[in-house]
Amino acid sequence: MEIPKQYDPKQAEQHHYERWERSGFFAPEINRDPAAPVFSIVIPPPNVTGSLHMGHALQHTMMDVLSRYKRMDGYRTLWLPGMDHAGISTQLMVTRELKKEKLTRHDLGREKFVERVWKWKKESGGQITLQMRREGASVDWSREKFTMDEDLSRAVREVFVRLYDDGMIYRGNRIVNWCPNDQTVLSDLEVQKEAHAGKLYYLQYPVKGSNQRVTVATTRPETMLGDTGVAVNPKDDRYRDVVGVTLELPLTGRQVPVVADEFVDPEFGTGAVKVTPAHDPNDYEMGQRHNLAEIAVIDQHAKMTNDAGAEFAGLDRYQARDLVVEKFAGLGLLEKVVDYEFSISKCERCKTVIEPLTSTQWFLRMDHLRDMALQLSRQEKKPRFVPEIPYEKIYTTWLENLRDWTISRQLWWGHQIPAWYTPDGEVVVARTEEQARNKAGTDQLVQDPDVLDTWFSSALWPFSTLGWPDETDDLKTFYPTSVLITARDIIFLWVSRMVMTGMKFMHERPFDDVFITGTILDPHGQRMSKTKANGVDPLQVFDKFGVDATRLKLASVGSTDVRWNDKQVESYRNFANKIWNAARFCLMNADGAKVEAGALAISGDTPLHDRWILSRLNKTSQVVRNALADYEFHEAVQVLYHFFWDDFCDWYIELSKTEVTAEEDNVQRTRARTTLLSVLEQALRLLHPFMPYITEDLWLRLPGTDQSLLHPAYKEAEPTIMLAAYPKAQSELIDENVEWQMQSVIDLISRVRNIRSEMNIKPGEAVPVMIAAADDALRSVFTANKNQIKRLARAGEVMISEKLDAPRASARAVLAGGAELAVPLEGLIDFEQERQRLRKEREKLESESAKVQAQLSNPQFVERAPAEKVTELRARIEDIAQRVGQLEQTIQNLG
């Protein structure tokens, strides 16, 4: 046979994907059953600037497992791929490239710059889509989307116009998060709060016409230049007298009032708060309540403005801070400075400290959208979060506290806002410039230069990718999608917004379930990140252990955070090799037989081990299906692993070897080979969603794998395991009695092996084995499998009787069901050692018996526990008693 002894993942990974893609296996159209149920997933679109990391590999594995499973199960399956234009990230990427040419984006101008970004996108963007092919992701590339595609952009404009017409989008001057580095406004979600060890400065403001001073505490002294008031709590007795008085603001000479506001916490600092409406969100609101002026003293580059005064204008905010403090100290108005830890807001992308500024931006009112999402959650429990705890609560709590969303960005890369201004400054919002001209009655229009937040277009992803606003077939067929699989950090940014826009524009949830994956941490439990450079590259893991092994590891991660460990992938690499070699054995002994669906039935003369493996196989398929239905990927992987390795390889192959490897070509051999091949084939199908490459590679090599094995929905397709039917559990083949019988034989063989090992019997040496069972059924099971016992226990003569009559010099064991075992070992046995061994075993049984006895002798237990439990315990204690009796007898006989 030309099959190598070792599985080479690279060989299998080379050819199959290309064929699958070329043959259209990934497209839902491959399914020819008009009545087929539908399964659909949209991919969380990776950033066009991104490359594959473990988080992607993890999500993609799970999406692919489900897609492949459902496809094999006959569903019309669509897994839709695509990418996100990732406004800020991409713009930064290209800006950095320009910098190498000593250019800025302003040198190019907007139009040329955007052209340049498109060029970059075409040439270097989307590296990740190539990497996804390596992963084996069964996405339909013919439906690949990009958020800046013309059709998706049309959906964006449509949504914007409709929301504007509904009065939900508005333009306003408000305090916003400004990134002085990226030169754009950011939404609250794009701002990171970080603990910061700073200082709290106590500044004194003189009361006008008095020696009195009011002390305020601040972490940002430079903002005092923009103060237009001081606030105290109305209930604060300390400040009762000063409410209403005028203060003379140092350094500026500005006269500012003291106002009373409930917001002020008397416990904090001095109980008096300086109010800078132009540079602090809370002060902004207080300013609104008390009609305080807004004086912007910091500009968009975080430099002080002319309004900050001649001495400060042009200074950086931190230089200004030092100067303000120095001046206060000089004036004797700096009361004290204390160390103080507080949280500081940073730009999520560039880590620059955010400057709160008042600015004119576009906002989306969230109240109506929020209410629809909350109602969907409360009334229909949709989407269903898995795991429910803690994500459902995190999601609804966030919704409840939702504020308006700042949707404009001062970038060039993105969807330009479909709003135009007339020479009079009138705003016209329209789907196209032409429409805007008609509406405005003039062609002297200037379009708003801003673009929309990247997440605005991602929010439409589940329906914009399917053709909305047109009522396409895809939209009708695949919306709402079945499940969304993503990481927890974009529940707010993305998941919630898809729900809200889905409800608003489709009047229906975008997906039934949301599965939140765990996070893969580095070996020390730290999050993997670029800055820490502690990430593990999935592509390197693929190279080292193979894609299938990596996928198996990733699938078993499920929804909990785990520390990465190569060893686990290595063990799945070994598993892949095990599968390879099991198939190798089957193929080496396949002459005269082929895979046959009919072999998976039983008849009167089907041997026990065949009945047994069929029972195990069907049980496995049932458990795997149930696990996948509940997104219990870990459970599915474990069950498949143990079925294949323990049941199929360790026992079934060994049990069927005699017949399968027989020299003579006869009916038994053919039947045994057929069953072996057919069980292997079913096992490969069960494994395929997790390990697509090795299963396809082997499946195609099996004799008899033709179109007839495909799911009826794919009858016309070329043979491929990915379109074979996913095995259904046939309950008539699950037989507990058969499993018990086989287990008795397995236990017996294990006990003999145990004795051999403990007695240091040479592997090649055959020993006589004496078995006794009073129970007729059990005895006949042993008798029927005498040759199996002989071979697998390396026994010489096997004697089976009703009562044990073994020589004194025997090693013994007692088995379940009252069976006994003796291995005569004349001359090899140390009687004292054997007695010790048996006593140890008796002690084990006795301590277990004592525990059970204690329970049974408790009248409360007998009274209150379920009757079947009590019966079960009584039966168990009886069995133990019998075994202890037998052991006792044996020990005595030893003398």
Place this chain on the structure above:
RNA sequence: GCCCGCUUGGCUCAGUGGUAGAGCACUCGCUUCACACGCGAGGGGUCACUAGUUCGAAUCUAGUAGCGGGCACCA
């Protein structure tokens, strides 16, 4: 500050009211004709701690400790 989660063998993790599990690591024995990325046989845990509920708790409840996460307008 508020809310939530986790704590199980040396390591990484399953399990979740009725006899403690896996993989890796470890010990012993094997070139047994599919596989040494293997085969066979073993050792190892009072399931963080305390109190409670229960006939019975690793599993439920409360608290404690350690770790982690989410939210927050404390100047």
